[in-house]
Amino acid sequence: MSTELSPADFAKCIAARRAVDFIEDGMRLGLGTGSTAAFMVRRLGERVREEGLKVTGVPTSSRTAALAREEGIPVVTLEEAGWLDLTIDGADEVDGDFQLIKGGGGAHLQEKIVASASDRMIVIADGAKDVARLGVFPLPVEVICFGWQTTQKLLSEALEGRGHAGAAITRRMAGETPFISDEGNFILDLHLGQIHDARALSLVLNQIPGVVENGLFIDLCDIVVLGHEDGLVRIRDRASRTTREERADPDRPINAFADI
Structure with a gap:
């Protein structure tokens, strides 16, 4: 297996890892589904094991549930968790009004329910998912x-x-x-x-x-974290209508074996 991520996967990975920095001890989390969300779950697992971070996860699919358990993240149902502090999930498209198309992985029903039961939703994606108008993705x-x-x-x-x-x-x-x-x-x-x-x-x-x-997510996304192939990370905040740019931390190497 290659230890290097493709440029597209690198962009997804740095967005996912940056979003996990928003997670605080004791949070009840919605865990999204898809390739970008998988990077997020793996990074969250690292924090749980290495930092002793205490969180509870509500997966949005059977695939995410299995991965979370593998990573040592405590998993409960939405009914058991009640209201959630934060959901982190990917998107197939996101526009300038924080509207999304989701469901490329076929899990948008659970994803929308979980996002609706959260105080905040952070969307993670590579820069190619950022569009002027939704609709190119089916x-x-x-x-x-x-x-x-x-x-x-x-x-x-x-x-x-x-x-x-x-x-x-x-x-x-x-x-x-x-x-x-x-x-x-x-x-x-x-x-x-x-x-x-x-x-x-x-x-x-x-x-x-x-x-x-349907896979249109309206008025659910609060923050968008976009990773780019050159290491740039853009963070857009709906409440403040601000965008800030960062660089992926070169001193925090990506574990390619874990993140592929």
């Missing part, structure tokens, strides 16, 4: 399996009314079989190209029978 919509083709037709009609006539809708696959979410549902990916009003679209989609939840 928008995931989780739907129940019963009558999913009817739901797909209703989605097409709703999209036509929102200026997306002819937009392709594909059922997500896992090889030769349909992808099934942790809740036993299908994922339909909406290929929109550009979303003009994410807030309005989210409301419309969730009114359609058979739709469980």
